[in-house]
Amino acid sequence: MIRADLNGFAVDLGGTKLAVAQVRAGEIVARHQGRTDGAAPPEAQLEAMADELRAIGWQPGAPVGIAVAGRVGADGRWWAVNAATLSAIDGFDLRRAIARRFKRAVALNDAAAAGLAEARFGAGEGSPRCAFITVSTGVGGGLILDGRLIASPDGLAGHVGFLSSALGDQPCGSGRRATVESVASGTAIAAAAARLGHEGLNARDVFKAAEDGAAWAEALITRSAEAIARLGADLRALLGIDRLVIGGGVGLAPGYLARVMKALDQEPPLFRPEVSAAALGPDGGLLGALWLAMAKEGA
DSSP, X not given: OOGGGOOEEEEEEOSSEEEEEEEETTEEEEEEEEEOOTTOOHHHHHHHHHHHHHHTTOOTTSOEEEEESSEEOXXXXXXXXXXXTSTTOEEEXXXXXXXXXXXXXXXXXXXXXXXXXXXXXXXXXXXXXXXXXXXXXXXXXXXXXXXXXXXXXXXXXXXXXXXXXXXXXXBOTTSOBSXXXXXXXXXXXXXXXXXXXXXXXXXXXXXXXXXXXXXXXXXXXXXXXXXXXXXXXXXXXXXXXXXXXXXXXXXXXXXXXXXXXXXXXXXXXXXXXXXXXXXXXXXXXXXXXXXXXXXXXXX
16 A cells, blocks of 8 residues: 555644644645643543544544554553653553544554654655654654564554663653663753753753754753664664664754764664654654554455
């Protein structure tokens, strides 16, 4: 199935945003985006999805692909790995709930959905072993090897942001300490700025400070990029990936990709995958979720 075959609706529920879209012949023809209520219980999250979908023309019977932050297990249950992001999600039977509410629907992790889309018809197209990493509120991933998304029964596979990083020493929302996410994510950048006395700033503010020549801000962004570069080299060593696709609000910020590539240049050539910016931007999760929904119907 190619991109032009995509027809239906999609949802992308991340840590900070809830986006919905109508897709026709592979192109997004209507969309809407709001903020995620991180404290809302799962049924309220589904109600918010339904309200947004109805606003752009969804009617029962149309296929819906749903990408969500957190783990979606093989049994369809949904957990928030980072409890600070979606605090009320803990083993909810998402598969049954979306079947009841939306009829023709499939759900998966948001970074995995974006990885699928990038591998199928984005920056990873043509790569037999592609790793997608999103650097945003958190750090997530989708690993596509020989055309197949790496998955595990508990839905944890692909959560590369929770791997250890030698650059970290802070706790992570996953419960682990010194992870890639605790160093590289937008949340981590803002927290590090606050520890330096620059309170009340978000990652965008830190990037602006770096552009204005603030050495402390440049150091935080460079450290984030170095953590992602080391993660890419680790995935190259572990899985033999040949392409690293980077997305997310931090990952696609001006100058970030260049910093990652500069850090990768410090690795031996064998451990340097090809690096590309995500071609689909914030639409990757939407398109990947719908692709999976339609592919499962055709299976």
